[in-house]
Amino acid sequence: MSPLTAPTPPSPRLLTLLSGAEALSRTRDLRTIFRNAAECAMRFLDGRFGLLFAVRFTPPDLTVGLLGCCVSDGTDTYWEDVCDGNSWLPVDPLLGGSLETDFGHAVSQEGDTWRLAFAIGALGQARWVLEIHTPQAPSEADCEALKLFLRCFDNQHQQWEYANLDTLTRLLNRKTFDDDFERLIAAAELAEQARKAPLERREQIQPFTQPCWLGVVDIDHFKKINDNFGHLFGDEVLLRVADLMRQSFRSNDKLFRFGGEEFVVMLRNVAEDHVHSIFDRFRRAVERFEFPRVGHVACSLGFSRIDPRLSPAELLGRADEALYYSKEHGRNQVNGFDELVMSGKLRIVSPAGQAQIQSDIDEIFL
Known part of the structure; x- marks a missing residue:
C-alpha cells in the first residue's frame, strides 16, 4: 500500500x-x-x-x-x-x-x-x-x-x-443614516479646524477647508399623485426622482431615501456660495422631467450647514425647518436655514440655538 x-x-x-x-x-x-x-x-x-x-x-x-x-x-x-x-x-x-x-x-x-x-x-x-x-x-x-x-x-x-440600500430606489436606507451622519460631522470638524489653521498649514489641507451640508427633499403633493394615478405610478415617480438625484449630485455625495416621499442629501467640501445652486440644479431637473403618466412633478428642499457643535437632532431639525418654509411659501423652491435666519424669516427659539448664534456673533466681532 x-x-x-x-x-x-x-x-x-x-x-x-x-x-x-x-x-x-x-x-x-x-x-x-x-x-x-x-x-x-x-x-x-x-x-x-x-x-x-x-x-x-x-x-x-x-x-x-x-x-x-x-x-x-x-x-x-x-x-x-x-x-x-x-x-x-x-x-x-x-x-x-x-x-x-x-x-x-x-x-x-x-x-x-x-x-x-x-x-x-x-x-x-x-x-x-x-x-x-x-x-x-x-x-x-x-x-x-x-x-x-x-x-x-x-x-x-x-x-x-x-443591508444598506432602499429596496425600491436603491438609494441608501434610513438604517445607514446615523453612521454616515457621524462621518459627516467628523468631516465638518476637520473643515472647521482647517479654516482656523494658520495660513501655511491651511494650504496643505486645502481640499478639506469647505463646509459640509445636510439637505432634505420632499416631493410636492405626492399624496395626490398616489390618489390620482395609483401607487404603481407613485413608485415610478420615486424611482425617477432617485435617478435624477444620482445624476445631479456627485457620486461621493450621500443620498438617502428617508421614508415615503422624503429624501436626504449629505454634501462634503462645498463652498457656501455654491451650495444653493447645487440643490437648485436638482430641483430644476425634477421640474423639467416628464414623468410617465403623471407628467410634471415638483419638489421642495431645505438645507443647513453642518456645525459640529450641534447635536444630530438639531442639525436635522434645521434642515427640516428650511424645508417646511419652502413648502409653506409656495413649494418647488430651495431654502437654506442660515439664509432664512439672517433675513429674519426664521427664528431660532431653542436655548441651545440662541447660545450658538451668540457664540458666532462673538467670534465675528470680538
Whole structure:
C-alpha cells in the first residue's frame, strides 16, 4: 500500500487572495470593500498601478467612470478615492474586451508593462472593471484565480447593498443614516479646524477647508399623485426622482431615501456660495422631467450647514425647518436655514440655538 501523500499547501501568492477574501467577508464599509479588493488584486499580480472603474450602459453608449486608483512602490500599496461623479469616459478596446464574457478578462502588452482588465459581473451586467499594470507576464492560472477572488468581491458588494440600500430606489436606507451622519460631522470638524489653521498649514489641507451640508427633499403633493394615478405610478415617480438625484449630485455625495416621499442629501467640501445652486440644479431637473403618466412633478428642499457643535437632532431639525418654509411659501423652491435666519424669516427659539448664534456673533466681532 502506497503511503498517503500530504496535500500541497497553497503558494504564498494564493494565500494573498485567500487572506483578501477573508478580509472582504468582514468588511462593512463600501469604500473599504473597494479599496481592499483593489489592493489585494494589486499585491497578487505584483501590480505597480491599478484603476477601478464603474461601468455605465446608457444605450447606445458604454462608458466608465473612475472610482479610485492604486499605486504600489514595491513594498506597500496605496488606494486613493478619485471619483467626482461627473467624468464618464468611452470604453477602450482592452476594457471592452473584458466585458465580452461573464467575469471576463483581457490582456495586452505595452512595452515592458502588461496591462490587464477584469470585468466584475455577468455578461451585460458588469458594474465594475479593474485595470492593473504589472511588469510580470500574467499566467492564465493567475488570471483565473483572480477572477474567483473578484466574484467574492461581487458577492460582498451584493450583501452590502441588501443591508444598506432602499429596496425600491436603491438609494441608501434610513438604517445607514446615523453612521454616515457621524462621518459627516467628523468631516465638518476637520473643515472647521482647517479654516482656523494658520495660513501655511491651511494650504496643505486645502481640499478639506469647505463646509459640509445636510439637505432634505420632499416631493410636492405626492399624496395626490398616489390618489390620482395609483401607487404603481407613485413608485415610478420615486424611482425617477432617485435617478435624477444620482445624476445631479456627485457620486461621493450621500443620498438617502428617508421614508415615503422624503429624501436626504449629505454634501462634503462645498463652498457656501455654491451650495444653493447645487440643490437648485436638482430641483430644476425634477421640474423639467416628464414623468410617465403623471407628467410634471415638483419638489421642495431645505438645507443647513453642518456645525459640529450641534447635536444630530438639531442639525436635522434645521434642515427640516428650511424645508417646511419652502413648502409653506409656495413649494418647488430651495431654502437654506442660515439664509432664512439672517433675513429674519426664521427664528431660532431653542436655548441651545440662541447660545450658538451668540457664540458666532462673538467670534465675528470680538
